[in-house]
Amino acid sequence: MFVDARTLPQRFVIDADVCIIGAGAAGITLARDLSSGNRKIALFESGNFDFDADTQKLYAGEVVQQAYIPLDRDRLRYLGGSTNHWQGSCRPFDALDLADWPFGPEVLEPYYSRARDVCQLGPDSFDPADWSTAEARPLELGQGSRLKSGVFQYSPPTRFGTVYRNDLATAAGVTVYLNANLVQIDSNESASVVTGVEIACLNGKRGRARAKNYILAAGGIENARLLLNADRVQKAGLGNAFDLVGRNFMDHPFVPAVATIFADDASPEMRFYDQHVVRSRIVEGYFCASDEVRRREKLPPFAIGIRSANAGIDAGVGNIKLPAVLRNLLSDSLDRKVAYYLPRILDRLETPVTWLYNKMWRKPPGRFVTVYSCGPDPDPQSRVTLIDDVDALGMRMCRLAWRLPADFEQSMHRAHELLAQELGRSGIGRLRIESSSATGYDPMQNLGNGSHHMGTTRMHNDPHRGVVDADCRIHGISNLFIAGSAVFPSYACDDPTLTIVALALRLSDHLKSSIS
Amino acid sequence: MRQTRRFVLVSIGCVSGLPLMLAAGFGFCTDTRVDGTAAKLRALVADAPAACALGRSYRARFPEEEKQAVLTGLLCSSLGLGVRGIAAQDTDALLSRLDSRVREDFSCGDTVQVNGWVLARTEARLCALCK
Numbered sequence: 001m002f003v004d005a006r007t008l009p010q011r012f013v014i015d016a017d018v019c020i021i022g023a024g025a026a027g028i029t030l031a032r033d034l035s036s037g038n039r040k041i042a043l044f045e046s047g048n049f050d051f052d053a054d055t056q057k058l059y060a061g062e063v064v065q066q067a068y069i070p071l072d073r074d075r076l077r078y079l080g081g082s083t084n085h086w087q088g089s090c091r092p093f094d095a096l097d098l099a100d101w102p103f104g105p106e107v108l109e110p111y112y113s114r115a116r117d118v119c120q121l122g123p124d125s126f127d128p129a130d131w132s133t134a135e136a137r138p139l140e141l142g143q144g145s146r147l148k149s150g151v152f153q154y155s156p157p158t159r160f161g162t163v164y165r166n167d168l169a170t171a172a173g174v175t176v177y178l179n180a181n182l183v184q185i186d187s188n189e190s191a192s193v194v195t196g197v198e199i200a201c202l203n204g205k206r207g208r209a210r211a212k213n214y215i216l217a218a219g220g221i222e223n224a225r226l227l228l229n230a231d232r233v234q235k236a237g238l239g240n241a242f243d244l245v246g247r248n249f250m251d252h253p254f255v256p257a258v259a260t261i262f263a264d265d266a267s268p269e270m271r272f273y274d275q276h277v278v279r280s281r282i283v284e285g286y287f288c289a290s291d292e293v294r295r296r297e298k299l300p301p302f303a304i305g306i307r308s309a310n311a312g313i314d315a316g317v318g319n320i321k322l323p324a325v326l327r328n329l330l331s332d333s334l335d336r337k338v339a340y341y342l343p344r345i346l347d348r349l350e351t352p353v354t355w356l357y358n359k360m361w362r363k364p365p366g367r368f369v370t371v372y373s374c375g376p377d378p379d380p381q382s383r384v385t386l387i388d389d390v391d392a393l394g395m396r397m398c399r400l401a402w403r404l405p406a407d408f409e410q411s412m413h414r415a416h417e418l419l420a421q422e423l424g425r426s427g428i429g430r431l432r433i434e435s436s437s438a439t440g441y442d443p444m445q446n447l448g449n450g451s452h453h454m455g456t457t458r459m460h461n462d463p464h465r466g467v468v469d470a471d472c473r474i475h476g477i478s479n480l481f482i483a484g485s486a487v488f489p490s491y492a493c494d495d496p497t498l499t500i501v502a503l504a505l506r507l508s509d510h511l512k513s514s515i516s
Numbered sequence: 517m518r519q520t521r522r523f524v525l526v527s528i529g530c531v532s533g534l535p536l537m538l539a540a541g542f543g544f545c546t547d548t549r550v551d552g553t554a555a556k557l558r559a560l561v562a563d564a565p566a567a568c569a570l571g572r573s574y575r576a577r578f579p580e581e582e583k584q585a586v587l588t589g590l591l592c593s594s595l596g597l598g599v600r601g602i603a604a605q606d607t608d609a610l611l612s613r614l615d616s617r618v619r620e621d622f623s624c625g626d627t628v629q630v631n632g633w634v635l636a637r638t639e640a641r642l643c644a645l646c647k
């Protein structure tokens with residue numbers, strides 16, 4: 001059932017078993033999964049069914065240090081949250097990615113399986129070999145190779161607010177309160193139990209919600225902001241006894257056109273590492289370091305994709321006969337990509353080693369560019385804090401200081417060197433790393449963020465090292481949980497949403513057993 | 517047509533070829549023989565101006581390889597051929613050898629960055645030979 005909180009009486013009081021804040025990927029998954037005849041679930045969503053500029057402004061904040069997409073443009077604040085414009089790229093974390101987590105892949109695997117359905121993904125496999133076709137196949141890397149291939153699968157992409165709207169309307173025991181913003185979290189005097197939350201609407205209505213358990217599912221930046229604003233009992237913010245809330249913020253840095261590759265235009269190996277369609281599913285290969293090299297060279301987990309530079313970006317996808325619906329969904333991201341690549345490619349076509357290529361392979365090479373992303377180590381100085389300015393509901397806004405490791409560029413170059421060696425070894429082509437000194441173009445000018453907000457309430461069994469425990473419960477507070485990528489203790493280079501959904505399903509199971 | 521994948525991990529190619537060149541006795545060759553061999557190697561290059569540009573940068577980074585005799589010797593030894601061997605090969609055979617040598621360099625990580633290009637040591641030296 002949906003209720004517009006603006007129509008409730010002033011000083012309303014809502015009682016529930018579970019109170020969830022935020023109806024994005026995490027909140028919607030939790031509400032659907034917890035739904036049952038004998039549990040009352042209250043899901044509070046700041047926005048409405050559609051975008052509203054005044055509500056969106058509540059996301060405004062300050063960005064310092066590293067450039068970042070403005071905070072009220074990156075995220076979306078209405079039913080479905082940022083999944084209203086996510087791109088749908090998905091991949092589960094592997095054992096090495098989860099090395100710093102309190103549990104291993106065997107714990108997540110059953111939830112990943114269910115999360116794939118929630119995100120409307122195809123067959124279970126993320127093995128590149130299973131997505132290999134005559135037109136697009138992974139590069140044969142051989143034993144002892146320094147690189148390996150991986151594959152992202154694309155969700156349609158699932159717009160959670162649209163796809164699951166009917167479910168939410170009819171789910172037993174679930175009430176979704178729209179236009180309802182959490183503005184304060186109240187606790188007992190020792191801050192060990194949450195006693196209620198304050199809800200406010202932009203039309204001036206205010207009320208309270210009380211529940212046995214509370215889950216913050218407001219996104220990776222906002223969850224930290226809500227805890228830091230909840231400073232009535234603990235001055236530094238709820239759950240922040242060890243000054244960890246908001247720290248270790250990470251996003252996936254994304255650098256387009258780091259290198260130019262000269263290779264056969266028609267090479268199925270080049271096609272594999274760009275978005276393409278296999279059995280009606282959109283997939284995209286990428287190169288990453290072998291486990292051995294990652295350990296030995298202490299490289300961050302990285303992913304390098306390849307885009308055609310000859311016919312403009314996404315020519316590959318355009319050439320394929322996509323079902324019309326998929327084509328429309330893909331076009332979501334087209335502007336952004338064209339803006340990234342086109343201007344940079346056209347004026348840099350000098351080809352100093354085409355001679356070698358011509359000589360050995362006797363046909364003119366095609367041109368490709370790489371796109372690089374990685375998941376650096378957590379950094380406590382990369383963080384979300386509060387500033388004194390307040391939003392329309394009186395909540396302090398946040399400041400984001402995203403910090404990248406000092407050796408970021410060096411690792412990026414090393415990753416490309418490894419790729420160049422594989423391309424040369426296999427006879428596929430040659431690679432040129434762009435830099436202002438060598439080629440007059442500095443890819444770092446176009447460094448962007450992946451809009452994956454992670455780490456601000458990281459998970460660790462030790463309260464001195466993490467905000468939440470392995471059940472995503474805030475240390476020291478018996479009934480307050482966090483859902484979303486804020487709990488990730490490390491980031492891999494995989495997109496977060498599939499894991500967010502898997503963790504939400506796991507949290508749901510935990511709550512079901514503890515409530516019953 | 518891409519050539520068949522023939523790559524062997526030859527550790528000898530992974531180290532600088534300087535000592536090998538001396539062992540091969542190349543240092544005792546006459547200037548004429550060096551010139552002839554260098555010319556034959558240079559003929560493998562299709563786009564000489566582009567290769568020259570890369571070669572200049574390579575020689576600036578590795579001034580110890582500045583001399584034609586040194587470069588020619590290094591190339592001969594990494595191709596596994598002496599001066600006579602080079603002379604006896606036709607261009608296709610030499611290209612094929614070069615191809616496998618270059619792949620071996622890449623395979624064992626013996627690469628060098630020149631003007632941003634990540635090149636196999638052997639192909640970078642070939643560029644450096646083009647003046």
Ligand SMILES: Cc1cc2nc3c(=O)[nH]c(=O)nc-3n(C[C@H](O)[C@H](O)[C@H](O)COP(=O)(O)OP(=O)(O)OC[C@H]3O[C@@H](n4cnc5c(N)ncnc54)[C@H](O)[C@@H]3O)c2cc1C
Nearest residue numbers: 022024025026046077081082087088089182451484495497
């Ligand atoms: C442009 C873009 C592209 C992306 N592409 C990908 C991709 O390809 N793959 C991938 O895995 N991820 C991608 N992401 C990230 C993905 O969108 C997020 O990981 C996902 O949406 C997070 O889910 P969530 O439920 O934690 O938060 P959100 O989806 O952000 O939902 C949070 C919800 O909480 C509500 N809320 C906030 N504050 C309050 C409050 N005080 N009271 C009540 N409600 C509140 C918001 O309105 C919102 O609905 C992308 C993101 C962006 C912006």
